[in-house]
Amino acid sequence: MNQKPALRLLLEKMANMPWKEYPGHFGGALSKELAGPGTTGSSRVDFRISRYAPAAYVEEHVHKVQEQVYYVLEGEGILTLDDTKNLMRPHDYVYVPPGVRHSFTNTGTQGLVFLVITTPASDDEETR
Template identity: 55%
Template sequence: MSKPYEASIRNIAEEPWQQFPDHFGGALSKALVHPDTVGSRQLDYRISTYAPMAYVAKHQHKVQEQVYHVLEGEGLMEIGDEKRVVRQHDVVFLPPGVPHSIQNSGLGNLTFIVVTTPVKDA
């Protein structure tokens, strides 16, 4: 159920950690700006922390664009058939239709922001 569509200020501690579908091994996220948390219509903004070996299954979006901004740790980002190490301060842009996944291949937690727009694929 969506929240009212209005301005809001929230603290990150107010949102519980969740393991969304197709996320495995301790791939946890907080949906900070999302239809279910603040009533957003065009934006999904999450902070995620993946334990070592945690990952999201390879997938693609029909119309959504995504940005991943790595805050700490390191992992492997798979884009199409290419795998690249990502670490602090790396920013990844994914246009619609590009298969991708991210996994924590490092020794500590991998923490990143994910911004998706629009909220849902058409």
């Protein structure tokens, strides 16, 4: 029997969370898991802050069941949704439903900083 981990209340300072370059991310495309499976035990949500150095990117990919919201705080970059390129700047946001191919590249001269909310936390339908 698969037992889900207990959920944990989390009140934390962002500075205490480590930067990580996740698989499929390149050139200094870093993220901090703020609330998700590794920090709270949640299987329902993965909340991250990301900072991409100039020219850093996440390769094109598609989610089977995950929904995502990206919210840009600083910088600018190109978010490709299927075959459409979209310039994203501060306070722009997007909802990406499952099945949409997407990638994000910092095309600016400064860091691209954005929030990412993903639900469920895993794209594996069997773990939902």
